[in-house]
Amino acid sequence: MTQETFKNTVFILKDEMYRFAKRFVMSSDEAEDVVQDLMMKFWQKRDELGQFGNFKSYALKSVRNECLNRLKHHDVKIGFADMQLHRSELYSMEVDNLKEHILGFINQLPEKQKMVIHLKDVEEYDVSEISEMLEMEENAVRVNLMRARQKVKEQISQLMSYEKRSITR
Secondary structure (H helix, E strand, C coil): CCHHHHHHHCHHHHHHHHHHHHHHHCCHHHHHHHHHHHHHHHHHCCCCHHHCCCHHHHHHHHHHHHHHHHHHCCCHHHHHHHHHHHHHHHHHCCHHHHHHHHHHHHHCCCHHHHHHHHHHHHCCCCHHHHHHHHCCCHHHHHHHHHHHHHHHHHHHHHHHHHHHHHHHC
């Protein structure tokens, strides 16, 4: 694979890989590191990349695996404390920041649900593409998507009722 071919087939995915990585690691710097490391690995194995039918799917699987590996190495206690702090801050924010609230709710979902809702609702992939990327049955993708949306909806309802109670006091 030539440098030009690599640029046109692999490097063009860097922004999408970054957005996907950021959903996992919740840090711009860490997401950039993930993408940079993967780009270097892809470059080193550029001659083998042609064997993958759908390279985009392979790239996003690689991002997922790299992020999960990195998350395993983070201190669990610090992560839990940060999540609890973040959760309490969500309830004290203004309703004007609904987008931030929703992203926070999505980030609290179990990994499969978080990946499915991101790929479907943010990246706008079809269920069949998500199924291939995450190596899940299409029905499992639909079930995880439905459950994720339901949890986010419930949390938004709780937030709205909390805000309403705060305003009327």
